[in-house]
Every structure is written in C-alpha cells, then in structure tokens.
Amino acid sequence: xxxxxxxxxxxxPPPSIQDASERIxxxxxxxxxxxxxxxxxxxxxxxxxxxxxxxxxQEAVKARAMRVLKQKRMYEGQRDMLxxxxxxxxxxxFAAEGIKDAQQTMSALKGANKExxxxxxxxxxxxxxxxxxEMMDLMDVSHEIQESLGRSxxxxxxxxxxxxxxxxxxxxxxxxIEGEGVPSYLQxxxxxxxxxxxxxxxxxxxxxxxxxxxxxxQADDELGLPAVPHASIRG
Numbered sequence: 001x002x003x004x005x006x007x008x009x010x011x012x013p014p015p016s017i018q019d020a021s022e023r024i025x026x027x028x029x030x031x032x033x034x035x036x037x038x039x040x041x042x043x044x045x046x047x048x049x050x051x052x053x054x055x056x057x058q059e060a061v062k063a064r065a066m067r068v069l070k071q072k073r074m075y076e077g078q079r080d081m082l083x084x085x086x087x088x089x090x091x092x093x094f095a096a097e098g099i100k101d102a103q104q105t106m107s108a109l110k111g112a113n114k115e116x117x118x119x120x121x122x123x124x125x126x127x128x129x130x131x132x133x134e135m136m137d138l139m140d141v142s143h144e145i146q147e148s149l150g151r152s153x154x155x156x157x158x159x160x161x162x163x164x165x166x167x168x169x170x171x172x173x174x175x176x177i178e179g180e181g182v183p184s185y186l187q188x189x190x191x192x193x194x195x196x197x198x199x200x201x202x203x204x205x206x207x208x209x210x211x212x213x214x215x216x217x218q219a220d221d222e223l224g225l226p227a228v229p230h231a232s233i234r235g
Contacts, residue, residue: 024085031082
C-alpha cells in the first residue's frame with residue numbers, strides 16, 4: 001500500500017519570528033566581517049598608491065582597489081537589506097508580544113469581573129443600610145442606659161430650676177445686707193493670734209529702759225520673757 005499511495009510527508013512547522021530573526025542576524029554578521037576585510041584591503045591599496053609613481057604599476061593598484069570597492073558596495077547593500085528585514089521582524093515580534101499581553105490582560109479582567117460579580121451577590125446595599133440603622137439604635141439605647149445609671153439618688157427629679165435660681169438670688173441679697181459679702185462660716189479659717197489670746201507682752205529687744213510703773217517687777221526669766229509676779233500673801 002505504501003508503494004502505491006506513498007507515505008504522507010510530515011510538514012515541518014513554520015519557523016518562528018525569533019528563529020528567522022536570529023538567522024538573518026547571523027547572515028548580517030557574516031557580511032559585516034567581509035566588509036571589514038575589504039576595508040583593510042582598501043587601506044593597503046591606498047598606501048601602495050601613495051608609494052607608487054604614476055604609471056602602469058599605479059594603474060594596476062587602482063584597478064584592484066576599484067574591484068575591492070565594488071565588492072564592498074555590494075556587501076553593504078546586502079547588509080542594509082538584512083538589517084531592514086531584521087527591523088521588520090522585530091516590529092512584527094513586538095506587535096505579536098503586544099497582542100499576547102492584551103490577551104492575558106483580557107483574561108485577567110474577565111476572571112476578576114466574574115469574581116467581583118460573585119462577591120457583589122453576597123453584599124447588598126439594603127443590608128448595609130439596615131445594619132447602620134441598627135447600630136445607631138443600639139448606640140442610642142446605650143446612651144440612655146448610661147444616663148439612667150448616672151442619675152443622683154439624693155436629688156429629686158421634680159426640682160424646678162427656676163426655684164433654685166430664686167433661692168440663689170435671695171442668698172446673695174442676704175450676703176450684701178450683712179455687709180461683709182461672705183458669711184463667717186464661708187470665710188477661710190485664720191490662724192489664731194496666741195499673743196492676743198493670752199495677752200502676753202512682746203519680747204524685749206536690746207537694753208531699752210524699763211517703763212515707769214514696772215520698776216518693781218522681777219527680772220526676766222531664762223527665755224527672755226518678763227517673769228510672772230508672785231502674788232503677795234496677806235495675813
């Protein structure tokens with residue numbers, strides 16, 4: 001059967017853009033090396049032309065130089081063509097990579113869109129609003145509880161503030177009538193004057209003369225104070 005119909009040849013896959021670009025770059029490198037060799041040969045012929053006198057020898061050197069120059073121009077044309085091909089392949093490669101990136105981006109966006117839609121189904125705006133309303137109600141109840149617990153048991157709830165203000169005004173009026181402005185029981189405590197309370201004379205300073213009428217008193221005691229006179233005993 002194979003001899004009659006033959007065997008189907010396996011078709012090779014087409015070369016990729018990268019493979020074609022690498023192959024063209026290798027060819028361009030080869031052409032570039034040839035151009036460098038021709039440049040070196042032209043430089044050598046240029047030196048020979050400087051040293052050779054006009055005549056048949058100089059003409060022969062010029063003919064060789066012209067031949068090398070033609071080859072160089074041909075290789076330069078091939079190099080430029082290969083560079084243009086490489087440039088075109090690079091442009092196509094960049095476009096292909098851009099399309100691949102766009103495809104991946106679209107796939108990622110589709111996946112994210114699907115996931116976001118699934119998440120939106122579980123979250124509803126109405127549920128959020130209801131939750132916020134419940135939280136506000138709970139906060140109001142908590143505030144009322146705190147106010148109820150913070151009430152004072154000693155103050156009745158039916159006290160009129162206007163009556164309290166009237167009593168305060170009457171109290172201030174009484175203070176003004178008394179003259180001192182503040183009652184004695186509201187004044188700050190003062191330190192007692194011990195000298196005035198015990199009616200003790202002040203301590204003597206220096207050697208001042210003793211006043212008249214006190215010459216019959218005794219000398220001062222060990223603390224520098226006048227000694228207390230002894231009462232006379234009458235029979």
